Amino acid sequence: MTTERFDLNQVQQLEDKYIMTTYARQPVLFVRGENSTLYDSVGNAYLDFISGIGVNVLGYDHPRIRRVLSEQASLMHTSNLYYHPYQGLLAEQLTQASGLARAFFCNSGTETAEAALKLSRAWQRRQGRENKYEFVSLTGSFHGRSMGSLSVTAQQKYREPFEPLVPGCNFIKAGDHHEARTAINERTAAVIVETIQGEGGVRPQSPEYLQTLRDACDAVDALLIVDEVQCGLGRTGKTFAYQHSPIQADILTVAKPLGLGVPLGAIVVAEKAVDGFRPGDHGTTFGGGPLACRLSLEFFEELNEGQLLQHVNETGDYFKQKLLHLQESYSSIIKEVRALGLMIGVELTFPTKNFPTKMLERGFLMNSTNETTCRFLPPYIITKAEIDAMLTAWEEVLVEEAKAAEEN
């Protein structure tokens, strides 16, 4: 099958007829990629500043991915009924990097939240605390779209069509120390927090607030679930974003870049909570298969070599400085620049919904989140010259959109 045969109009017509309309896609048909660049069906190039929403962190057509994909073709899947060589090795990497004890593998970020919530309830029950089943989550949070993960997702627009959701899920105002201390109580099984909220607009929790959540959990024997599906695994310049603070998680959740494009998620669990799950309590057919785990081991080799994280820090700082400079020039419309490593949000004073299309027309991929925030999650291999090129186009769009907002 050659990619030249594909035509955007034909693909759109086919999807309009047969695909459920849960997404409003951008009008572009990607057929291949190389480094940080994607190519469409008519040969146009696009610099990628969203990486498939934080997944394609080594870019496209990376030699390590190419090699594993061909070598692992003879054993892509075994199920969890049997051993294969790579799951244990990957669990070792995750536990060594986090200081936690054991891992459970699944296939997506949503499934990690689901596993973490189930583990918390099962663990509390095993301690003889049947009534300790509630969850505390934060305003602005996003943890997934299954009934469990959605129940601890604050944003009303995602929840409304599916209510009533799982009972016992309570929301506290992100950053409010007093509310955290009072709402986390003897009925709380676990607290779930994104170290940096992604879908909520790239909003970091301060180290002090994370410490307050940690202390409040410890005071009532609740577990602390740290959701690093979007901000973890090198995105912020450290292996995990919570490592910028003094806290440790009881359950850490990771996914997105973990399988380098092949679906893979994991929860990594502290020693005290690992016996929450006993054989048969939880499971998955695909989770932690040989292809995904082997790709992930290649990713960890890149992370452990050190240059990749250093590059994320350097390019992330450069990106942030350039944005702060732009903020000086456009102080009346750039409200806030929120950036750690290559997880970057720029909040404007007006809606950002037109930015992705206008940037696409100029050959750049990025996205808009939480109404007024431009979000950038480039591959970790992005270069300063590529950042410069993107920001030149972004500034043009910024000026255009500010003018349009003023006229409305």
Ligand SMILES: Cc1ncc(COP(=O)(O)O)c(C=O)c1O
């Ligand atoms: C912090 C966080 N948790 C969970 C999820 C859900 O992950 P997935 O879409 O892989 O199910 C996301 C997805 O964006 C996320 O950002």
